[in-house]
Amino acid sequence: MPSTPEDLDAAEGSTFTGSGTGPSAGTAEAGQKDTAPEDRLVTTAHILELPDGPLSYTATTGTVVLREEPEGTEYGRAKAYAELFSVSYVATEQDPARPVLFAFNGGPGASTVWLHLGLFGPRRVDTADAGAPVAPPYRLLDNTETLLRHADLVMVDAMTTGYSRPAPGSKPDRHHGLTEDRDLIASFVVDWLTRNDRWTSPIHLAGESYGTTRASAVAARLMDRYYVAVEGVSLISPVLDFGTISFDPANDRPYLHYLPTYAAIAHAHGKHEGRLLQDVVDEAEAFAEQEYPALLAAGLRLSPEQKQEAAARIGALIGVDPAWVERANLRIEHMAFLAELLREEGLIAGRIDGRFTSPMGAGNAPTTETDPSIDQLAPAYTATINQYLRTELGYSSDIVYEIMSGRVHPWSYKEFEGRSVEVASDLARLLRTSPHTRVYVAHGYHDAATPFHASEHVLAHLPIPQQDYAERIRVEYYEAGDMMYCHEPSRRAMSQHLAEFVGGVEHAPVGHGEGHIG
Template identity: 30%
Template sequence: MKRPLFLVALAAVLSLPAEIAGAATVEASATEPATAAPVPRISATRNAGVFGGQSLRYTATVAEVVVNDTEGRPVGLATTIAYVRDGVRDRARRPVMFLFNGGPGASSSPLHMSAMGPYIRPKAAPGDRASGGWAPNPASPLDAVDLVFIDPVGTGFSRTLPGADTKALYSTSGDAVAAAQVIRAWLKANGREASPRFLAGESYGTTRAAQVVRANPDLRFDGVLLIAMAAESPGREMPHVVSLPTMAAGAWSHGKIDRAGRTVDRHFDDAVRFARTDYVSALIQGSSLPPAERRRVAERMSALVGLPADLIEEKNLRLSKNDWMFNVLKDRGLRTGLLDVTITAPLEPGQDGAIDDPALGVVPRRAAGAPAGPPPSPAAIGPVESPVVGRYLTEVLKYPGVGPYYGVNFAVNAAWTHERGLNPFEGLAQAMRADPALRLFWAAGYYDLTTPAYAGRYTLDQVGVPPGQLTAAYFAGPHGVYEGEENLKRFTDAVRAFVARSGLHRPRRCEVSALTQQHRAPTFTARSAADSADVA
């Protein structure tokens, strides 16, 4: 059977010794037809560091992978940034983790350069992507697991090919097909088909990870990590129910409620209990709710989320995210962030709430005296560069990147098709029930109103994730749950522990040998989901 062009090219360059591979930098011609597969560029360097208290050497390899559409035509180049521990005798027993972020037009740079990679970029002000540099990251779990960061097409240094039709690629299912192609290619080219494997996604990347598992039952994983889960809560009631505990945590952080000696963990838990009992019951009753009970619920909400009871009643007990963000600090002339409710900015007319989120930092603060107006659309913002990450890849890892490194590309977001009726998390839960050895790690931040913590837990419960296969971890942090030295250590230690106990001795077939096999719908068989693992 003839091997796809992208696999032939990738295998050829990755089979080179590391000292030689760094010179394999053939670049795709700008005039090359979209139907021709360019030779992927690659660089490899030898490095050393201390991770998890262990001194070790590792090889860092940055490589392009040609992504094909369902007809086998090349449409783009995705970049992988891999860190592989040297001196490992039995690669078949060494776990490997594939990681990506969300957006869906985001590069892997948050997980890569803020959490898991061997180097970390010190935290800068929101929107500051150009200043500063990088420093060793002793919290990186590279001592326990090899790491492969994936920049999807349109992000990082990854680009579409000239003339390629990316409509299918920029969709829920098409994007997951591309991600699976990259994973299969890396496993095959590096001889790691038998290694224990893990899949980690953050934000929209959790949707991508769930869809990869759902649509590729033959590409068996030992564990999936969902960080800041991009869960949808349908209906008239649940969007408000699942957001309330995060609003409560934000009110606690800003001192807008009486803490009464409670920690944020305790206040969040109190809000969850109220949300899933009295609050949801009141919302379901709607106009039938007696006025006295409506007032009681509004006053209880006020004590939790820091807004006046009269305003809560005026909103019919249904607080939108903007209702809370634009009112909780209104007396101070401030609004909160969405990705991080502890961050503030001036409250101004015409704010959108999301695209002008001060924690995101892509819309400049309005100049004094400037007229109010709507913020720019995602398409108008387009790609946002991350020069520090680009310099790290070119200067430290010696990758010959061409053009800017896109930390996030809002043009991709604007072009995205979110497929209706497709719930990848249901497929992930089904895969877990079919395979009791498949474990799930879920991490959420109390201060994340973009993907609220309780929304993730509600979704996991509703789709039927087996509790015995789930490890849950809450952090007093934002969308990037690992922000802050304490959170980073807790997060990476939890990742190490999860990898260590997630079926590392599962008998394995070489599932990725038939790389030319077309994408198939998943087929699962019912099996017992009994698993005695502890739930954190």
């Protein structure tokens, strides 16, 4: 989830037994001395009934205080600088060899509710799929496919999302940037491993959308700074090089990489009647890689006849009027496409998941006014996470649980001035320096936020040995969008693939354009 997205104190024998109210992000009133922030954690015991028997586990919920040593050469006591919120699920029958997976969503500005209640956790939201919205009252179901069957789970919220806030006296914007966010999450991972005596456990990271940017950067940071080698990195709806998806002047890459996604979304809405999705995607990818680059490179050197012929080909692939493609100079921006595809039906298509639709506001609007997929999915997640935390997990706070927060902006990419924001180099360096690290990649065919062809391109150009690309990177495809787990067949298939990945099950290399269609 944007893409644009979670600590255990039981091992130390201390459980917060007060009201469950978490710390405020504000400072003390004038004339009063600030009180030192404290961990606020609640541990509860649970049993999940599975087809093969009960799974007993504890859930530890709340905020943990992170501290940092002062800068400079003078020694000083570590000072509190952040209070991160997490929910940790740990199997009762503890085994140091049991993997532990840290998960987070993206945005920037998204809490981890999406992966938490949509895919990984022992409880999942009964949510809508395209064309079948769920009405309130919203409810949670037991997640019998939970990854907790195979690994302990830590769902952590980035700064200013969920209940994560700066320590009193600190400012949140120091963490609102790629590098600062990376360092904060890496520090949290190290802190959790230390508190819970899990340094010898296999470590996995999982992120979705911008969370894949975060996961790649954090995994590299753990190795570079702490010599912590993660066993696996799960990239769900990845974006590893923003230059592949940013519609900037003189940058033709997004037009090429989005075209196969447009074709898949067109297929979902009946624009390729009688054809298989895989055939449509294969044709669109071949065009995007072979003919389309030359057409865009030609520019004004194309004759009117050549331009008209190209517009007809593109229009047929993505399900729109060729005249509209021609007026766009063969360059189709994604929000414009989502407004144009179903204009005759008076509908707009979703960005996070192009299968979703909602009525159009203005019939001639050049772009969409909202995202139907988020609009139809978010209310169920909002209601259930707030109810779940307070009732089943026993934690409450006097601040808002930020499902999606605009307060993280502006998000800093200052280290990338004059060049594309990318973490592909981090991922490649990790694979070169940590020979046992593996990567799982999940692509949604209908994801118009992080298009699958862009990710394919970046992965295929990582500066790593070809053998590592073939044997250490597992790629799967699903017939849904960025949050492919809202599509039930995809959720089940994805849960199985993740269980295999975390369990170290060997898989056949996935070739270009191959994958699962639910």
